[in-house]
Amino acid sequence: MVYQLNNVSVNYSNRMALRNVSCTIEKDKWISVIGQTGAGKSTFVQVLKGLIPHINGDYLIDHQPAKRDAKGQLKVISEIGFVFQYPEHQLFETTVFKELAFALKQQGWSNEQIKKSISEVLPQLGLSEDILPLAPFQLSGGLKRRVAIASVIMMNPKLLIVDEPTAGLDPVSKVALLRLLKNWQQQDNRTIIFVSHQMEDVAEYSDEVIVFHEGCLMGQLDTCTLFLEQSHLLEKIGMSLPESVQLLKLVEELSGEKIKISCCREQEIFEKILPIWKAGRILHV
């Protein structure tokens, strides 16, 4: 599926939350959405999910207008998975099994189908069958979050929107969750839209980045292009470069060498910097 917004604007009473936003969301990508608080990120992802019934402009899905009701209001797009911030706050069933089965039961799936689907989804989020009889509130914060995300992934979306999915998690749970999400995204032409303030995570996992500022989409760029060639955009929106890219630029400056990298992942940057460091080609200031 390809999702396309053409000149979309959203007004909340007298406030313009999105201004003439145009973009295309293609399959098989991790796309991060960045910007300061109030820049329009949440409004943008809610538009994609069809949660804002009245928008100005066009929303096309696979080149066809998104479905609207008789009043012309956009309908919620059930094929898109949406994980809100702190999704574990919405866990309400008495066991993990019931939580994961809930939406499928509503759709009339048989118990056998539900069990099969649960056993396929659990490993994708690094979860074991042992937790199925437990009450969600018995689990650690990181596990609760994974269960909440698993309940969305149960619907097998091709596009998954995750709004600050690591907020409040400890560093180990955070990395584990992001790696699991990356693995999930890389199968079956899936796409993730990842709203984040953490530039290190954006650099590590994204193929593309969408930059918002005061309701405007300032750019939709390849991750390396943003961090290496268009970093003025980050300055404009008051965000800093990922630490690994800052280090790369410092080593380039001190060595006088241009370092070629193919992605902005930390490991790739360190692997390129290390030989320069070891060979003593960095001038001391």
Ligand code: ADP
């Ligand atoms: P972000 O997710 O980047 O923080 P939002 O999309 O939440 O930005 O908000 C964009 C603008 O719209 C902000 O000025 C915010 O105050 C305003 N806004 C967001 N939601 C509402 C709402 N339900 N009613 C009125 N104004 C809103």
